[in-house]
Amino acid sequence: MGIGEGTKSLFKMLNERDRLIKETGYFCGLEKLEMHDEDPAKMTRFNWRLTNACITAKESAKLLSASPTVRTFGECLFMLLLPEGDCVTASHGLAGHVASAKEQVAQMIKLGFEDNPGIKEGDIFACNHPRYGGTHAADNYTFVPVFHKGELVAWACGINHIAEVGCAMYSASVPVISPTAFTDGFTYPPMKIGENFQIAKWWNLLWTEKTRMGNFNILDSNMRVAGSLMVHNAMLKVIKEFGIDYFRKALREILERERRRCTTIIRRQMIPGIYRHAYWRTSQNKGRVGPSFSFADKNFPIHTPLELHVTTEGHFLLNLAGTSRQDYHSWNAPSDGCRRLALAWWWIPQFVHSICINTAFDYLVDYSIPEGSHLNPTDPQLSSAIGLGGMATLMTPLWSICKRCFFSRGVLEEDWSATGCGGLLEPEGVFDVGVPWSFGMFGAAGAWSTDASSFKDGIPAATCGFNPQSDMGEIEEWDLYEPPLVCLARKLPHDLYGHGKFRGGTGITWVFGVFNAGQRLSISFGSGAGPQIVGPAVGASGAYPGGYTDWHVVFHGTNLLELIEKGKGYPTTLHEIMQWIREGKLKVGEIEYYSGGMPSVPLKDGDIYVLASHGEAGWGDPIERDIGLIEKDLNEGWMSPGVAKQIYGAAAQLVGGKWKLDEKDTIRARQAMRQARKAKAKPFKEWWSHERDGVLNKEFRDEVNYIYQDVLKDQKSGPEFCKFWRLDDDYAL
Amino acid sequence: MTEVSSAEVVSKETIRLLMEGKLSSEDLKKLRHMPFKEEDRFWKYLEVLQETVPIKEKILLRLSDHLYIVAKGGKKIVKCDCGQEFGDYRVNWKLSSLVYVRKTKEEMQQVYSYLPKESPYPEEGLVEIREYYCPGCLAQLGVELVPPGYPSIFEMLPDIDSFYREWLGRPLPQEDTDPFGDKTLEEISRWPVKR
Numbered sequence: 001m002g003i004g005e006g007t008k009s010l011f012k013m014l015n016e017r018d019r020l021i022k023e024t025g026y027f028c029g030l031e032k033l034e035m036h037d038e039d040p041a042k043m044t045r046f047n048w049r050l051t052n053a054c055i056t057a058k059e060s061a062k063l064l065s066a067s068p069t070v071r072t073f074g075e076c077l078f079m080l081l082l083p084e085g086d087c088v089t090a091s092h093g094l095a096g097h098v099a100s101a102k103e104q105v106a107q108m109i110k111l112g113f114e115d116n117p118g119i120k121e122g123d124i125f126a127c128n129h130p131r132y133g134g135t136h137a138a139d140n141y142t143f144v145p146v147f148h149k150g151e152l153v154a155w156a157c158g159i160n161h162i163a164e165v166g167c168a169m170y171s172a173s174v175p176v177i178s179p180t181a182f183t184d185g186f187t188y189p190p191m192k193i194g195e196n197f198q199i200a201k202w203w204n205l206l207w208t209e210k211t212r213m214g215n216f217n218i219l220d221s222n223m224r225v226a227g228s229l230m231v232h233n234a235m236l237k238v239i240k241e242f243g244i245d246y247f248r249k250a251l252r253e254i255l256e257r258e259r260r261r262c263t264t265i266i267r268r269q270m271i272p273g274i275y276r277h278a279y280w281r282t283s284q285n286k287g288r289v290g291p292s293f294s295f296a297d298k299n300f301p302i303h304t305p306l307e308l309h310v311t312t313e314g315h316f317l318l319n320l321a322g323t324s325r326q327d328y329h330s331w332n333a334p335s336d337g338c339r340r341l342a343l344a345w346w347w348i349p350q351f352v353h354s355i356c357i358n359t360a361f362d363y364l365v366d367y368s369i370p371e372g373s374h375l376n377p378t379d380p381q382l383s384s385a386i387g388l389g390g391m392a393t394l395m396t397p398l399w400s401i402c403k404r405c406f407f408s409r410g411v412l413e414e415d416w417s418a419t420g421c422g423g424l425l426e427p428e429g430v431f432d433v434g435v436p437w438s439f440g441m442f443g444a445a446g447a448w449s450t451d452a453s454s455f456k457d458g459i460p461a462a463t464c465g466f467n468p469q470s471d472m473g474e475i476e477e478w479d480l481y482e483p484p485l486v487c488l489a490r491k492l493p494h495d496l497y498g499h500g501k502f503r504g505g506t507g508i509t510w511v512f513g514v515f516n517a518g519q520r521l522s523i524s525f526g527s528g529a530g531p532q533i534v535g536p537a538v539g540a541s542g543a544y545p546g547g548y549t550d551w552h553v554v555f556h557g558t559n560l561l562e563l564i565e566k567g568k569g570y571p572t573t574l575h576e577i578m579q580w581i582r583e584g585k586l587k588v589g590e591i592e593y594y595s596g597g598m599p600s601v602p603l604k605d606g607d608i609y610v611l612a613s614h615g616e617a618g619w620g621d622p623i624e625r626d627i628g629l630i631e632k633d634l635n636e637g638w639m640s641p642g643v644a645k646q647i648y649g650a651a652a653q654l655v656g657g658k659w660k661l662d663e664k665d666t667i668r669a670r671q672a673m674r675q676a677r678k679a680k681a682k683p684f685k686e687w688w689s690h691e692r693d694g695v696l697n698k699e700f701r702d703e704v705n706y707i708y709q710d711v712l713k714d715q716k717s718g719p720e721f722c723k724f725w726r727l728d729d730d731y732a733l
Numbered sequence: 734m735t736e737v738s739s740a741e742v743v744s745k746e747t748i749r750l751l752m753e754g755k756l757s758s759e760d761l762k763k764l765r766h767m768p769f770k771e772e773d774r775f776w777k778y779l780e781v782l783q784e785t786v787p788i789k790e791k792i793l794l795r796l797s798d799h800l801y802i803v804a805k806g807g808k809k810i811v812k813c814d815c816g817q818e819f820g821d822y823r824v825n826w827k828l829s830s831l832v833y834v835r836k837t838k839e840e841m842q843q844v845y846s847y848l849p850k851e852s853p854y855p856e857e858g859l860v861e862i863r864e865y866y867c868p869g870c871l872a873q874l875g876v877e878l879v880p881p882g883y884p885s886i887f888e889m890l891p892d893i894d895s896f897y898r899e900w901l902g903r904p905l906p907q908e909d910t911d912p913f914g915d916k917t918l919e920e921i922s923r924w925p926v927k928r
Binding site for chain 2: 002245267268271280310392404414496540547612619643646675681687688689694700701726
């Protein structure tokens with residue numbers, strides 16, 4: 001006898017759900033939305049009760065957390081799930097996790113949790129393991145079943161990103177270097193962590209023993225349970241008010257209603273067809289993993305080529321033929337939870353404009369991924385420390401594709417996109433008094449800039465793709481949790497964006513100084529989008545790419561402390577730092593550069609760390625930029641005169657302290673730039689023929705070789721590559 | 734779930750102002766808050782384009798600032814608003830363009846303006862920036878950021894017959910006779926090569 005509706009087992013309910021949508025095309029076979037049709041006002045009231053319960057849970061429970069990542073940034077989410085796992089509605093916040101919560105419930109059902117360990121009223125379950133529908137060790141999920149007269153009628157679920165996961169190589173929540181599953185930190189499959197609405201004592205002991213920030217993580221765990229119980233209790237009241245029959249059926253009708261809503265939006269804004277994009281990065285392991293992991297001591301390129309088919313039925317089919325192999329890096333994505341979370345980050349901001357953030361859209365998306373690739377790994381011992389990040393690279397391409405379609409359909413007002421960058425600054429150390437500490441700072445993740453649209457420049461520090469309710473927070477609060485690392489300045493500098501007729505949103509630079517480093521201090525930068533990224537932020541319609549995503553400069557051995565002590569001030573941007581160095585005011589020793597994610601770098605007193613983040617892609621040919629806009633950029637400090645001249649062909653002069661463009665001279669300069677293009681460019685066929693020689697001679701760097709080896713071995717992408725370059729069928733690298 | 738009337742909110746003039754970036758933020762907000770975009774938006778958009786773009790053929794779809802798919806002589810071709818034609822819309826238009834490639838760090842840093850010249854990025858040999866120009870007006874039509882040897886990316890191939898027939902309910906008078914698909918590799922297969 002099962003615990004589901006009419007004593008059905010959860011396994012049977014899960015299979016019926018899948019069978020019905022396959023056979024009928026409707027969620028749970030609901031061709032008619034009877035309850036919506038009979039009394040729409042009652043349904044709206046019911047729906048808001050559910051959503052409000054989730055929002056209230058989030059806004060109340062988050063105050064239990066000690067971490068500003070949750071309290072300020074809002075990196076948490078509370079959800080109401082069907083017994084089968086589908087999310088019906090959710091709070092605001094870390095919205096994409098609706099898709100992975102669904103997968104984790106499905107995993108518990110498939111693992112037979114109904115029989116062992118059993119699911120009963122008052123139980124508390126948890127999971128964070130990417131192989132079981134989780135996303136990475138940092139994202140921790142708590143599930144509380146909602147029972148009515150012995151029947152499981154729903155799940156309440158809470159999730160948040162914790163401060164530190166206890167990984168082996170160094171302290172972080174998003175460790176960019178983790179060569180195997182055994183260095184990923186504290187990961188746990190679905191498990192029962194409490195009964196009778198009480199958390200087991202061993203659970204808190206695990207956090208203390210397995211992570212560097214046990215107290216923070218225990219408070220976060222309490223927060224997730226408290227919020228889930230709030231949703232649980234609210235549902236009992238809703239059932240009492242509306243009746244269990246209404247509750248059961250209405251939850252499913254909401255999902256079918258939202259599936260239809262999304263389908264309508266797709267048909268009004270997209271265009272059926274084939275869309276392609278490329279994205280790749282390199283995991284910089286070489287010299288970072290030590291002799292114990294010699295097999296992982298090299299750099300791993302990670303390539304994610306996307307071919308998206310938008311079908312005439314309004315479905316999205318992703319083909320990832322040629323994707324890089326699984327390997328000894330953090331980016332292997334071993335479950336649908338990892339993969340579908342990342343896709344939800346794409347479709348929620350583009351299509352789910354509703355009072356319900358849920359998983360209805362999930363039924364409109366499917367994918368084909370080569371087995372043995374990093375996005376469909378077969379080796380369980382490989383790391384998935386950033387399991388969600390493998391597929392998260394598709395956010396930017398998918399947003400770009402939507403933007404193209406919206407532009408072509410005339411729905412210009414919706415053409416929003418950004419590049420998935422802006423990760424976590426993760427310092428750790430030991431204070432002078434011997435107390436170890438570590439923390440993850442979400443400030444850079446909380447305020448992405450946006451790409452340019454077809455009619456206006458991108459917006460600086462305005463959004464966050466994975467958390468629609470995020471906030472970059474108060475720098476003073478972040479400073480409080482990482483005392484030796486003091487933020488000296490946070491600015492929007494000139495020229496840090498993709499150039500175009502409309503330029504991308506200006507990126508942000510952060511300058512940190514090290515004061516009282518203690519016995520030990522180091523920093524790393526965990527990037528959800530990727531280590532050393534080279535392929536995102538591609539401009540549209542002839543614009544240039546964005547500002548090279550996140551990149552980092554570390555200045556060791558500076559005289560910063562002496563400058564401050566003597567009242568001589570300090571530089572506040574990278575440009576100023578370089579200028580001060582040239583002028584001899586700032587003395588520096590070694591300088592290190594990193595791009596994308598940054599492995600752990602030791603710091604000492606007086607060191608300076610600069611993070612440059614975002615700087616998004618442009619739209620259109622830069623030499624078509626409006627003269628008035630360039631004048632404004634120059635006078636407001638968004639663009640340097642050199643860039644205005646070199647990239648935009650602007651003939652600008654300072655007149656009475658204000659920049660003024662000469663229209664005629666600018667037109668002449670731009671005409672000359674067009675002629676220069678003609679002189680330096682080749683007809684495609686001529687260029688192709690020349691490039692083909694290089695391909696035939698296999699003149700590739702090792703990293704590029706690695707990428708093409710995987711492209712060539714795939715049955716789809718291999719022949720396509722060979723046909724494009726007219727290579728023999730047995731061409732190999 | 735109520736749908737805002739298109740006649741009330743979205744006129745051709747509104748679309749024109751939207752394209753020019755001159756729509757007030759209030760009106761822009763109204764458009765964004767529509768639960769669904771009105772069904773006839775695409776037709777109004779095409780009318781505005783046909784009135785403002787110097788292309789005499791019937792515009793079927795706008796691809797980018799300068800490129801359009803137009804109906805010409807019973808075929809569907811890509812055409813620049815300067816008059817330059819790029820051939821069958823099912824063949825990547827880049828094959829008919831001019832190409833310039835930034836390969837060195839210095840060449841790439843010119844467009845990554847904020848990067849200090851001392852920075853090792855972008856890494857030569859790992860990435861290159863390809864610029865595609867219109868042979869007619871020399872407008873920069875597309876930019877690619879790819880590793881050397883990467884096949885040119887055909888970013889958008891609309892299934893235009895199905896779009897008009899099944900989504901818009903107005904089939905095109907002359908649909909393609911062969912099945913929808915990418916014809917780029919077929920075109921390249923005809924090019925002479927050294928062996």
